[in-house]
Amino acid sequence: MIRKFFIFILIFITILSAQDKRKVALVPFENKGPASLNWISGGIEYLLSNKLSVASGFYVIDRRTMKRAFSEIGFNKGVTSDRIAIQIGRITGAEVAVSGTYTDSASQIKLSVYYYNTNNGNRIYQETIAVGKGELSNAADKIIQQLILISGVPVSDMEKNLMSRMLTRKPKAFESFIKAYMENNKPRPNTDIVIGLFRQAIMADKNFWEAYYNLGIVYFNAKKYDKALQQFNKIIAALPDFDKPYYGRGLIYEKQKKYDLAIKDFEQVIDFNPNDFKAYYNLGKISIKNKQYTQARKYLDKATELNPEYAPIYFEYGNLLVAQGNMRKSINDYRKAVELDPNNIKFRQTLGEVYYRSQIYYNALVEFDAILKMKPNHAVANFMRGVTIYKQAVLEELVEAFLDMLNEASGTKKAETSRQFKKNTAIDPVKKKKVYEDMVAAFTKAAQARPKFMQATFNLALTYLEMGDYNRAEQYFKKTIQIAPTLIKAYTKLAEVYEKTGRLPLAIEQYRKVFYLEPGIFVRQPTLGPEHHYRNVFKEFLSELNAKIKRNPNDVRSNIVLAKVFKAQGYNGKAANILRKVLSRQPNNREAKSILAAIEKGRR
Template structure:
């Protein structure tokens, strides 16, 4: 926490230096059931260990999936030759010690795997997942025009039209003659409402590929959107000559005309389709619907007749059942309406609309129990408040009426209150509502509800779904390539860990876990890499997952206990470490951290028992005196704490952390110069200890050695850019030195890193005021005041 004085740091754990080799000795023993390689776990700064019972050099095991990825490649999947070749080269390079070259080969596997996943997800209409995979592919293959086009198509199908423009422009910059990219760019402009640009791109695409019917059809739509009927009709007539006079062509032309407002022409196209095949699916339904769009309820009888004819040929057509049911509602033919709307609800059981209209017929026949059931389903399935002109508000109102009529007065009044709270408009008679539902205006307001009465944009964007066999094959391929990607990420993580780049390894293991959380050892690898990178909070989740899958993994439990200790969850840390000690009773480092966890919880008696056991195992060691020193410090007995720390140094003048903790105590006694000397001594033993360097900077600033204190704080930030306390102390000091620009920069970073600390906002507010940014300064001061108030009165929040 950013404070005005130094405090004991969390790194009381021996795993960060100071308790000989035990600081970094966590060992994951090789399992006989799977291959792996040993990754040296000790830092070059770790001192040799001379204590009893602990090996002078220990290693940490990271489970490898080099063999599992090979097994995947031997599976009956295609294509896979390229991936197998990359794998074989990667293994050869790894064995030769060429880790960078090995990583490059695994990166090539990732590019191939992500590319395949992107295509598979797109084929399954899982566009969000496709975008994730293809964006990853672009990182590995930034110059691939094929991938750029695939990514643009995924963006397009996900409705992210603005994002689709960039990869399409990049593609066309490399390949201006690409018909596919021109077509997609035209479609994208169309969806963005830029119809002139859409027309230009689609005309270019059609010149490049005159026989591309999809391009021609979309260009026709672009003409229609610009009210240019003649060139659109010319294109569609040419398509008929090329493809033949087929009913399906007439249907798509009719839909194009209908959704661009050319309703008489749409009616003629639907009639032509019926003349070619009177039983063609949805032809009569489309015709009936277009009658209503053009003339509203005045053509109700003609529309109803078309719906009836549709049902004779296609009795399970949802829309014909649904709309004919509404027609019968208007005509007050309740029983006929109920039969059709019940069937519609069976065809689409998750659609709220048939249930809503059913309730009207049930209520008209005083069947209130059935109306209640239908309305509850409609409310439960309603996708959002504005659906169908706030239909759910009317549903609550009707439900309240039926509940009251059924004798459930209290529940009914509650529903009426909900309807009132939704601020609905005054309700019209049910017959008027149903009639309005079939008006031209209302039907156009339902553009997003069903594809059949969707906007013309829906026609441009729609695509066919794969059949059941194709879906099974796609799912199998998805599972295969997800495992390939996960294994490649895991192997890259192992390579990075082998080079001691644990932060990068952690990020890579996280990706491996995302794609295959069941990959053998990946959760442990991720947690271990996070721990080694000092990302203790992030280490917790994967280590918890590892323990759920493998409760006997004592190393995972030990790492988890230490991670909880590092994030101040001393209760959970002590629980886990107690369990580990029962399995590893001679591991003295565990007693050290367990004792500290118990001290932090105020469980001094239990801590004393742990310390006693530690004495029995390790004897009179420097680390024991360091532990006693910390215990006395926690109790406020600084004199005894100093005495114990001096005893530790008397036994070993290079005992790590003894100088550090002594340096923390001296400022409490007003001895800033002595504190600085202790921190200097600690840094001589461990130059990379960022916290020691921070506290050195702190006491230098506190003792008015400003120039050097600022220099040391900048060194801390260079070593650890996310060190909020260093940014805060530096910013506060720069403000005092009238370096307003520097103060603002440092304090803004401190606020970004620690947004809940009131004193950081306070200092930033002062810096803004000094910079003449009064409004921002007052805002920061107000945030500081609110945070302080929140801290004083947590129960009021």
């Protein structure tokens, strides 16, 4: 047995020698004892993850990736087989898997631990570890020592010191802590239960700083930033050389946009634990916001070096390139983030929108459809699907028409075919009907998912207008106006519906509303089209406005509209005088202050 063990060690070290980090998959241990010991599995996982996180030579596969692997394999705990070990390696990229079982024996916990090479499925080693019920940390230390022996990974004295840090010596405190940890990792955790269990842990051990920290993170995730800050400050005051509370406090400062304070805390984390990739990641994220792009890349590069499998790092690489104006170049990084975390809707949404803005419409649709497969009522994905369907259809017709033009053009026919190009780019009627139906379906779902989603409602109205369904177009333009009463385009499009259906007085009424929102439109174009016999509505509306002011010289709304008229006509002095009179009566009128400020700025 010993000989076989060393052969496997030599084989495993040879396989891994070219790698910078040893990727470890932690499979939940199976409880073979009473149900009251179910929490032990979570305790082993937490201790191993926590201790290995400070070692630069190891990378523990994250819970989300492991969960995805278990879902694909149909396995979630206990001793792995050679086949399952290979599958875990294939899906997660892990090189070694640790699994096992445990039971109680007298006053001890007896663990059977199995180490697998996930490249070939071979069991490298197995051992039995027996510890007291309050000594799980000792069991974790023995497992880690075995991993170090198997992999040949060097561990520095500083890393050994961090790994040896005792969480608590109170068994009841640790049990409550792990139960809180397990509840918090459920798909729908009960926050009250989590907070209660962490508080129980703290009551059992007033110096259980890891419990204080995790309670702070729960408060942070619940957006109770003041309570979270209290927890982190309490730990820092008592244990100033503990890295985690600085990290938690840095997160709060970053949320509050106190970037200088956040940077200071994340740098403090790195001083205590140079292997904390998330601290580098957050420094990179903040540097992008501060437009310090060179520094941002350095931080993100370091985070990637420490953990090349952390999807948010690549998302920030993408954000960095977008911030620098390199939209298309960002695609590879956003795509990498999606590959590492395929169920992250934010990552897919961003990748889809970048494809859209880069006019790669087919790929954009793939991303939006992937989101809708996970979350069919996602408002933004449905909306973007609708606009992308249209853009894709138009692009296909443009390409086909252009290719036809090239095929037909020769000699003196080139100019003629060029003139025909625009005529040939109209979408085929059958295809157009299908495109519009798909757009209606997408925009309808978006508007239903988010009733005040103005863009979805407005585009739904536009689509019905293009389809010639004037009743529904009218309905949704009116709904758009309810959502966004100052959206001028909604009024002009509603007027267009009335014009197409012969209801000209109603169209005039919509133009009148536009005049009172933005009269400058009619200063530039005072007359309407032939359907209105080129009626000069500006003259009419201005006459009405003057009559209103004559009846009520102190009417604020009417005076602001008149000021807008003068401003659009270039009479800034008259406009400014009116606005000053308005502000003498209503000093806090935002619209008047804004227009006056713009006039005064233009004079400088």
